[in-house]
Amino acid sequence: MNTMTKTATGVRKRRGPRGEYAKSSATREAILDAALEVFASGYNAGSLRDIATRVGMSEAGLLHHFKSKSVLLSAVLELKDDRSRALVDMAAQDAAETLRGLVALARHNASVPGVVELYCTLSAESTAPAHPAHEYFQRRYDWVRESLERTFARLIAEGRLAPGISARRAAIATIAMMDGLQVQWLLDRDVVDMADALQEFLDGLVIGGI
Amino acid sequence: MNTMTKTATGVRKRRGPRGEYAKSSATREAILDAALEVFASGYNAGSLRDIATRVGMSEAGLLHHFKSKSVLLSAVLELKDDRSRALVDMAAQDAAETLRGLVALARHNASVPGVVELYCTLSAESTAPAHPAHEYFQRRYDWVRESLERTFARLIAEGRLAPGISARRAAIATIAMMDGLQVQWLLDRDVVDMADALQEFLDGLVIGGI
DNA sequence: GTCTATATTTTGATAGAC
DNA sequence: GTCTATCAAAATATAGAC
Numbered sequence: 001m002n003t004m005t006k007t008a009t010g011v012r013k014r015r016g017p018r019g020e021y022a023k024s025s026a027t028r029e030a031i032l033d034a035a036l037e038v039f040a041s042g043y044n045a046g047s048l049r050d051i052a053t054r055v056g057m058s059e060a061g062l063l064h065h066f067k068s069k070s071v072l073l074s075a076v077l078e079l080k081d082d083r084s085r086a087l088v089d090m091a092a093q094d095a096a097e098t099l100r101g102l103v104a105l106a107r108h109n110a111s112v113p114g115v116v117e118l119y120c121t122l123s124a125e126s127t128a129p130a131h132p133a134h135e136y137f138q139r140r141y142d143w144v145r146e147s148l149e150r151t152f153a154r155l156i157a158e159g160r161l162a163p164g165i166s167a168r169r170a171a172i173a174t175i176a177m178m179d180g181l182q183v184q185w186l187l188d189r190d191v192v193d194m195a196d197a198l199q200e201f202l203d204g205l206v207i208g209g210i
Numbered sequence: 211m212n213t214m215t216k217t218a219t220g221v222r223k224r225r226g227p228r229g230e231y232a233k234s235s236a237t238r239e240a241i242l243d244a245a246l247e248v249f250a251s252g253y254n255a256g257s258l259r260d261i262a263t264r265v266g267m268s269e270a271g272l273l274h275h276f277k278s279k280s281v282l283l284s285a286v287l288e289l290k291d292d293r294s295r296a297l298v299d300m301a302a303q304d305a306a307e308t309l310r311g312l313v314a315l316a317r318h319n320a321s322v323p324g325v326v327e328l329y330c331t332l333s334a335e336s337t338a339p340a341h342p343a344h345e346y347f348q349r350r351y352d353w354v355r356e357s358l359e360r361t362f363a364r365l366i367a368e369g370r371l372a373p374g375i376s377a378r379r380a381a382i383a384t385i386a387m388m389d390g391l392q393v394q395w396l397l398d399r400d401v402v403d404m405a406d407a408l409q410e411f412l413d414g415l416v417i418g419g420i
Numbered sequence: 421g422t423c424t425a426t427a428t429t430t431t432g433a434t435a436g437a438c
Numbered sequence: 439g440t441c442t443a444t445c446a447a448a449a450t451a452t453a454g455a456c
Binding site for chain 4: 024
């Protein structure tokens with residue numbers, strides 16, 4: 001499956017199915033891990049210098065892999081996106097399963113505070129139109145909202161959504177609840193259990209509970 | 211009521227009840243207004259230079275009134291705090307009145323996007339312990355949470371809160387809903403009416419509605 | 421109370437050697 | 439692929455004249 005290639009130095013290196021070099025790939029991952037931690041306190045608050053130091057290389061070395069700060073941010077966001085999409089089936093046939101997946105995701109997130117910080121801080125920061133992740137978060141919220149709207153539409157069809165609430169409103173409220181709980185949790189982790197609180201909210205929304 | 215004082219230049223100036231000079235007071239207000247707009251996109255993203263330019267003075271001139279960037283941020287937050295406390299009676303005898311006040315506040319906030327941006331961005335940013343407003347937001351959330359908990363406790367005493375929900379959980383969920391709606395509203399103002407959505411949430415929480 | 425000038429850091433990014 | 443050296447810009451803050 002892997003191919004071998006000659007490099008400038010004459011050393012042979014592994015190349016993966018995507019065409020990237022093994023060393024590059026490992027380094028890129030290390031950079032992305034460090035960037036996640038640094039950007040967790042905000043895009044503006046974090047510096048390339050800090051990221052480079054954590055990964056043990058120079059800024060120029062880092063910029064060889066990601067040509068600018070905003071490119072690096074995008075890469076971090078897309079990586080984390082892939083991982084969290086794998087945790088929740090947003091298009092499950094059983095709508096309640098999707099909602100239980102959200103609760104499970106909330107519970108999982110409590111074990112990786114860095115990821116929660118990243119999304120919480122960046123989503124708020126990115127509401128500024130000039131922010132490098134502005135369009136990313138607009139698209140992401142649109143996608144989650146529409147996926148959840150379909151989920152709640154299924155529940156309505158089954159007569160299982162609390163009366164008087166539209167699928168769209170339920171979707172908006174659910175996302176708002178998840179986001180808002182994160183802020184309080186990050187400010188003081190003893191104040192709230194995100195997963196329990198989300199579950200309680202959804203149980204109040206779905207007849208018979210989720 | 212006002213007293214008059216001699217200045218170094220021999221010019222007489224008005225002094226208000228708090229002892230500040232009229233010119234200082236007006237300048238300070240102009241600075242605070244500009245700072246609100248600039249800090250709306252985040253503490254780190256905003257610069258003193260930008261604020262100084264907007265208010266039409268030099269950075270040194272600005273720093274005569276607020277001795278550092280973080281002092282200025284604190285002043286902005288405290289000012290806005292005073293104003294929003296005036297809009298909602300968090301300790302009203304009628305619990306539903308407090309909740310209706312929250313909805314009214316949400317409706318009012320939609321007319322001053324800058325304030326919403328400020329609180330939304332800074333509360334998320336300030337979850338980082340090193341942030342200059344970290345303690346401020348911890349205290350603020352504690353206070354709001356405890357006030358709302360008392361409000362919901364009154365509703366429980368009247369048998370008007372949805373069964374199975376504690377006053378504390380209701381308080382946490384209400385705050386989360388307000389915060390979360392702000393993010394979605396800031397990213398796309400056509401997506402959600404913050405006040406309507408909050409009202410719907412509270413109507414689902416309180417038997418008979420608010 | 422406001423300005424000019426300046427000190428001091430820090431930042432994102434590039435050029436070019438190896 | 440990584441480094442050193444360097445740049446240019448921007449930031450916060452201070453000193454001192456007026």
